[in-house]
Amino acid sequence: MTSPKSAPAQPEASDTAPGYQAAQAAYDAAQHDTHMVQIVAPDGRVVRPDLLPAPEVRLELYRQMRRARHFDERGWVLYRQGRLGVFPPFGGMEASQVGTAAALTKDDWLFPTYRDTGAALTLGLPIARTLAYWRTSPHGWHMPADLKVLPFYIPIATQYPQAVGAALAERRKGTRNVAMAFIGDGGSSEGDFHEALNFAGALNAPCVFILQNNGWAISVPTRTQTRATDLSRRAEGYGIPGVRVDGNDALATYHVTAQAVARARNGEGPTLIETVTYRVKPHTVADDPSRYRSEAELEGWDAKDPVLRLRTHLLAEGLMTEASEAELLAEVAAEFEAALQEADSYPDPTPAEILDHVFAEPTPQLKKQREQILAEEQQ
Amino acid sequence: MTATATNTKTMTMVAAINDALDLALGADSAVHIFGEDVGVMGGVFRATDGLQAKYGAERVFDTPLAEAAIVGMGIGMGLAGLKPIAEIQFAGFLYPALDQILSHVGRYRHRTRSRYHLPMVIRAPYGGGVHTPEQHADSPEAILAHTPGVKVVIPSTPADAKGLLLSAINDPDPVFFFEAIKLYRSVKEEVPLGDYRVPLGKARVVTQGDDVTVVCYGGMVEVAQKAAEAARTAGIGVEVIDLRTLVPMDTETVLASVAKTGRVVVVTEAPRTGGFHSEISATIAEEAIEYLRAPIVRVTGFDAPYPPFTAIEDVYRPNPVRVAKAIKQVMAY
Numbered sequence: 001m002t003s004p005k006s007a008p009a010q011p012e013a014s015d016t017a018p019g020y021q022a023a024q025a026a027y028d029a030a031q032h033d034t035h036m037v038q039i040v041a042p043d044g045r046v047v048r049p050d051l052l053p054a055p056e057v058r059l060e061l062y063r064q065m066r067r068a069r070h071f072d073e074r075g076w077v078l079y080r081q082g083r084l085g086v087f088p089p090f091g092g093m094e095a096s097q098v099g100t101a102a103a104l105t106k107d108d109w110l111f112p113t114y115r116d117t118g119a120a121l122t123l124g125l126p127i128a129r130t131l132a133y134w135r136t137s138p139h140g141w142h143m144p145a146d147l148k149v150l151p152f153y154i155p156i157a158t159q160y161p162q163a164v165g166a167a168l169a170e171r172r173k174g175t176r177n178v179a180m181a182f183i184g185d186g187g188s189s190e191g192d193f194h195e196a197l198n199f200a201g202a203l204n205a206p207c208v209f210i211l212q213n214n215g216w217a218i219s220v221p222t223r224t225q226t227r228a229t230d231l232s233r234r235a236e237g238y239g240i241p242g243v244r245v246d247g248n249d250a251l252a253t254y255h256v257t258a259q260a261v262a263r264a265r266n267g268e269g270p271t272l273i274e275t276v277t278y279r280v281k282p283h284t285v286a287d288d289p290s291r292y293r294s295e296a297e298l299e300g301w302d303a304k305d306p307v308l309r310l311r312t313h314l315l316a317e318g319l320m321t322e323a324s325e326a327e328l329l330a331e332v333a334a335e336f337e338a339a340l341q342e343a344d345s346y347p348d349p350t351p352a353e354i355l356d357h358v359f360a361e362p363t364p365q366l367k368k369q370r371e372q373i374l375a376e377e378q379q
Numbered sequence: 380m381t382a383t384a385t386n387t388k389t390m391t392m393v394a395a396i397n398d399a400l401d402l403a404l405g406a407d408s409a410v411h412i413f414g415e416d417v418g419v420m421g422g423v424f425r426a427t428d429g430l431q432a433k434y435g436a437e438r439v440f441d442t443p444l445a446e447a448a449i450v451g452m453g454i455g456m457g458l459a460g461l462k463p464i465a466e467i468q469f470a471g472f473l474y475p476a477l478d479q480i481l482s483h484v485g486r487y488r489h490r491t492r493s494r495y496h497l498p499m500v501i502r503a504p505y506g507g508g509v510h511t512p513e514q515h516a517d518s519p520e521a522i523l524a525h526t527p528g529v530k531v532v533i534p535s536t537p538a539d540a541k542g543l544l545l546s547a548i549n550d551p552d553p554v555f556f557f558e559a560i561k562l563y564r565s566v567k568e569e570v571p572l573g574d575y576r577v578p579l580g581k582a583r584v585v586t587q588g589d590d591v592t593v594v595c596y597g598g599m600v601e602v603a604q605k606a607a608e609a610a611r612t613a614g615i616g617v618e619v620i621d622l623r624t625l626v627p628m629d630t631e632t633v634l635a636s637v638a639k640t641g642r643v644v645v646v647t648e649a650p651r652t653g654g655f656h657s658e659i660s661a662t663i664a665e666e667a668i669e670y671l672r673a674p675i676v677r678v679t680g681f682d683a684p685y686p687p688f689t690a691i692e693d694v695y696r697p698n699p700v701r702v703a704k705a706i707k708q709v710m711a712y
Contacts, residue, residue: 109459143494150458151490155482161448162483165455165463172411172437172461179455192478195448202443357489358528360496360551363580363627 099253186217247275485528542577
């Protein structure tokens with residue numbers, strides 16, 4: 001490459017390469033990273049038989065991943081039919097979300113970002129409510145009383161300190177409940193991420209922080225996001241354990257998260273878990289990733305599909321047959337269609353509902369504004 | 380008011396706040412106080428003095444130095460059933476936490492359709508008049524008043540500080556509680572002992588008068604009172620109204636006074652553009668224009684950062700002379 005002396009030096013091609021190659025290279029490098037926990041390799045081979053969860057756990061993880069994937073796939077169709085609003089797909093990240101959330105019980109807290117539908121469904125957020133949320137219906141904001149799942153967080157990283165507070169409150173109340181919060185590689189650049197890790201360590205909060213490193217913050221690859229290459233090591237700066245795990249290996253994500261949850265329950269404090277995965281899909285269904293990466297380059301990622309990886313393993317181990325899988329898929333599809341019908345039955349909100357649930361008692365100002373809306377309705 | 384005169388003690392405003400916090404901690408084990416230097420040291424203004432020794436380091440604790448996490452952690456504590464009281468050392472240090480405040484503090488009840496609510500209090504010393512360094516004298520109350528779902532309280536006397544703070548702590552919704560630094564130790568009065576509440580949303584008529592209504596709150600109340608005294612010697616009757624709470628605002632008391640006087644001066648020490656004084660003025664213009672005999676006059680700070688220059692601080696912060704001049708102006712119209 002030549003350039004006139006007066007012009008700024010052109011960076012080497014490798015410095016400006018599309019983020020995809022960087023992400024692919026980082027992922028491939030991570031495959032050989034002995035620091036990264038992996039139980040089943042991408043080809044289905046068991047590399048750590050000593051860490052395999054019980055057979056029923058493996059089957060349940062597969063069922064939950066299928067539920068999540070079904071939601072993601074049907075979500076695209078519903079969006080194109082105008083039956084779902086803009087939503088951020090998570091297909092390809094099921095192991096990162098299902099394996100982690102599956103380590104919780106219903107007494108624990110879950111603080112999901114907008115891309116963590118899979119995690120919320122795994123802990124028990126009803127599919128109908130989740131559909132309603134992405135339909136922009138207030139019925140999606142009616143959080144079930146038997147769950148401690150917060151609504152999907154739109155601002156980046158704000159949920160991390162909040163999870164510390166919920167975790168701390170559980171400890172003050174004398175329970176063994178924990179709080180789990182999600183973030184992405186982009187979110188880990190935010191100050192709230194670092195403040196939360198520091199607080200959780202200093203206050204010994206029973207918190208499990210999941211950092212889903214999926215390679216992208218909309219169009220910005222992790223490599224542009226930070227010079228750091230192993231985000232789990234950020235934990236060291238705060239005096240808490242950091243674990244790096246193959247985020248496409250559901251058995252591995254479950255194993256390391258269950259350990260972190262157990263540590264938190266036992267009063268041993270917080271853990272940061274980096275799940276190394278990949279955002280195969282666009283940022284949202286309305287995003288056009290061809291502006292920043294070539295879809296053709298994604299072909300290599302099919303081989304790393306977390307759902308297919310566990311499928312291969314379960315079939316090879318004889319824990320599942322093609323017939324039993326077909327039965328499972330039919331159940332999953334039926335559950336979704338029933339939930340879709342329920343979501344379809346939710347009525348549209350009335351205009352004055354805008355003013356509901358602002359305070360326990362509406363202020364005089366809110367009462368007046370309600371009268372204004374009601375009067376306009378009657379005109 | 381529930382207490383009798385025999386049942387009181389002379390207190391400064393900071394002592395009254397400490398008394399309220401002490402009572403709240405004693406009454407409800409869910410109450411937790413936290414922030415920078417609130418534990419061992421008892422706060423830079425000693426508002427939490429002695430509370431850690433009395434209630435333990437689990438209930439009253441020092442946090443790492445990070446305002447966003449102090450507020451964010453408080454949110455999580457509130458969601459999980461505690462009653463968090465966060466101290467932000469100075470209101471001008473709220474800014475790092477604005478994402479937590481604007482994005483979340485006021486929204487939890489709404490975004491969960493009341494599955495969760497946030498019974499949180501955020502205390503912050505605010506305002507000028509005591510020659511503090513840069514950033515220590517800001518009056519950011521309008522930012523909070525403009526944030527849906529949060530209440531904003533600013534007391535101007537020790538008895539009000541105690542009664543309003545106990546109401547704030549027992550309110551099911553998030554409350555920002557701004558304490559005028561200038562008033563912490565400069566005024567003393569009899570404060571009722573025991574649990575004593577002043578309801579949120581009720582203004583206080585400080586002085587009665589038929590000619591001019593002066594609407595103010597917090598650190599500006601004593602400034603307005605001095606101006607009202609000066610006006611009285613000149614034969615002008617000034618009704619000083621201390622709003623006490625900006626959200627919810629007691630519009631009724633303000634409008635009743637305006638209907639009587641027909642002349643209005645609004646006083647705050649916040650920057651001029653977009654301040655809460657503008658909200659007060661607009662409300663009066665919308666609801667009571669037919670009573671007005673003169674344009675509303677605002678006496679405020681300026682659209683410049685609060686100056687930490689002792690020699691000229693008083694130029695920025697409204698003083699009784701400026702308020703008195705405004706009173707004359709609306710009388711002369």
